Amino acid sequence: MSQKNHDGKRSARERLAVEREKQKASERRRRTLIVSASVVCVLGLAAVIGVLAANAGKNKGGEKAGPVVAPSGAQGKDSLAIPVGKDSAKSTLTVWEDMRCPACQAFEIAYRPTLHELVDAGKLRIEYHLVRLIDGNLGGTGSLRGANAVACAQDAGKFRDYHDVLYTNQPKETDDAYSDNAKLIDLAGKVGGLDTSAFQKCVNDGTHDAWVNKSHKAFQSAGLTGTPTVLFGGKNIAQDQSMTPAKLKQMVEAADRK
Known part of the structure; x- marks a missing residue:
């Protein structure tokens, strides 16, 4: 080499x-x-x-420490249910909802005409329970703020109308628009007689925040995991793919004839 x-x-x-x-x-x-x-x-x-x-314990637009204040007319255990319909109705639908939940919106829009018809005829009573599942999954406070706002509407005797307005105008699941109290108050203008100083104060003060959180804890304690959970006769009809508004109407009317 x-x-x-x-x-x-x-x-x-x-x-x-x-x-x-x-x-x-x-x-x-x-x-x-x-x-x-x-x-x-x-x-x-x-x-x-x-x-x-x-x-x-500080209020930063989310939950705050304070007493549990149930909305006017709330019923059931710990006054966690907002009733819609007559107590004399033979059928009861128990609904667990999140104001930010798109599946809840889909249920409400599909079943709304039938539910209104049955409630107005005195054949069905609905118990609404409010939770904040999406806040926990995606972050934000829109579920809490929206639930507090509809509880404030219940105080004013306008729950059903405002509840329907929020679902009709619900933003995308990832858009936490309902965390803005001003947005919720603006939508109250779509319900006659709701946008009052008392309603605005209730929304801005988060009067029912602790009540919403207690309702959410009851949801978890019951072993429920998804929204909407819609119980009729002890069964979650929201998970029954064969269920339709027409079928639910038949079931309610059959119970009413007994």
């Missing part, structure tokens, strides 16, 4: 060794950055938890 070739191979080995050292150093830096980032994330999470703990 010529001296020139020998020197060339030695130089190549040296360059390869230098390159390997560079790669090892780069890998060590990468691992250091990953560990450092992980530590920062943990510290950041701890800081967030600390901020949340420090702000517990």
Whole structure:
């Protein structure tokens, strides 16, 4: 082997060794950055938890600490149900809903004419329970703010009409538009006689926030996991693919004839 070739191979080995050292150093830096980032994330999470703990009980547009104030006319255990219809009706529909839930909107729009007809005829009574499932899943406070607002409408004797307005105008699930009290008050203008100073104060003060949270805890304690949960005769008809408004009407009318 010529001296020139020998020197060339030695130089190549040296360059390869230098390159390997560079790669090892780069890998060590990468691992250091990953560990450092992980530590920062943990510290950041701890800081967030600390901020949340420090702000517990404060009203930041979400829930606030305070007494549980049930809306006017609420019934059932712990006064967590808002009734619609006559107590003398032979059939009762129990509905667990989230004002931000698109599946709830789909149920309401599909069944609304039938439910109104049966309620107005005195054949059906509906018990509405309000929860804030979407707030927990996607973040935000639209479920809470919307539920408080319809509870405020119940105080004014306008629950059904305002409840229907909120579902008709419901934003996309990922759009937390109902977290804005001004938006909820603006929609109240679509219900005659609702947009009063008393209603506005109730919405802005979050008068029924603690009541909504208690209702949500009852939902969880009952082992319910999804909205809408629509119970008729102890069965969740929202999960029955064969159920239709016409079929529900037949069932209610059959019960009314007994």
